[in-house]
Amino acid sequence: MQLSLRLLASFCMPLAVLLAAVSCNRPAENTAASGQAAEDAPMTLHLLLPALPDATAGGYVYAEERGLYQKAGLTVRVSHEAPADAEAPETILICDALQFLERIREGEDLVAVLAPFQDSPSCVFVWQDSALTTGLEKLEGATIHGDTSDPQWAFLSKRYEMPPLALEKPDPEFEAFSQNSTCAVAGDHVHDLARLGTRGVTTQTLLISDSGFNPYCGLLAVPRPLLESQPDAIRALVQASLRGWLGYLSAPQAISPQLAERNPKLNASEWTAAGVRARRFVLTGAAESGVIGVMTAARWAKMVHQLEGFAESEPTLPAPGNLFTNEFLQ
Secondary structure, three states: OOOOHHHHHHOOHHHHHHHHHHHHOOOOOOOHHHHHHHHHOOEEEEEEOOOOOOHHHHHHHHHHHOOHHHHOOEEEEEEOOOOOOOOOOEEEEEEOHHHHHHHHHOOOOEEEEEOOEOOOOEEEEEEOOOHHHHOHHHHOOOOEEOOOOOHHHHHHHHHOOOOOOOEEOOOOOOHHHHOOOOOEEEEEHHHHHHHHHOOOOOEEEEEHHHHOOOOOEOEEEEEHHHHHHOHHHHHHHHHHHHHHHHHHHHOHHHOHHHHHHHOOOOOHHHHHHHHHHHHHHHOOHHHHHOOOOOOOHHHHHHHHHHHHHHOOOOOOOOOHHHOEOOOOOO
C-alpha cells in the first residue's frame, strides 16, 4: 500500500513524518503469520461495535471494505449488531478502554491487542465567545449537557477541585446547546464538529485528554481463550487491521461512502473530514515510535488508578500487564 505524495504534502510536517514512519513499519501484505492462519485456521470473526461505526472504527471498516481481512485468510464482519444465528462466529470487541475495563470488572476475560486511538477525542464544546473557553477548570457552575454515568465528570471534579458538576440531560443533536451560548455540551471532536457546523455554531473544543483523563479508543479486545487457542488467526487479524488503519489514515475518502451508509449521521464529505481529524489522535503517543496501536503498562496503570480514585466500589481488575499485549503488532 503506497502512500499518496499529494496526501502527504497536505499534512503538517509532523504528521507526514509519522505516517511515513508507520508506513515503513507496516506489516507485509503476505506475512508468514497471515499465510499460516489462512492455511491452518481459517476463521469467521465478528468485530462488535458498541454503537453505529465512527472514526474509531475507521481502520477496521477500511480493512473489511477493501478485502484486507479476506487476503489474510479471515472472514470478518464489522458491525454494531450482534450475530443472531445459532452458530455465531467468534466475537471480538471494538471499544474504548473504559468499556473494556467495565467488561473485565463484570467477569469477562479479555486482552487488548491493538489501540489505534492513542488520544481520546472526547471533549466539551463551548461557544467561541463563551467565558468557558479558557479551560476545563472553568466548568464549575456551568450548565453542561452530558451523560451522568460517564466517569470523566467525576474525574474533572476531582482533578480541578470542583464540586460535582451539574449535568443536564445529554444533547446528542446539539439542539439545546445551539440555542444557549452560555452552556456546554459533551461531544466528540472527530465527528461532531461537522454536525455543529450545520447548526451555525462557532465553537471551541476543550479536550478531556488535556486534563489527564485519556483512555485508549478503538481497542481491539479479544477473549483470552480465543487468543490462546488461535494466536495465528489473531496475528493475521491484527496485522490486517494495521494495514486497514494505515489505508484509512492515508485516504479516508476511500470508504467515506460506505461509512455514510453504515452511519448516516454524517454524509460522505463529512466522513472524509472526520477521517482527517482522526489522524492527530492516532499518530501520537506511543505511535511516534513508528507503529500504530502500541500500548504501555504505565498508561494502563494510570487509567486503572484513575478509575479506582472515584469508583463507588472497589474495581476488581487484573494487573495492568495482564490487560494487553503488543506481540501481534510486529
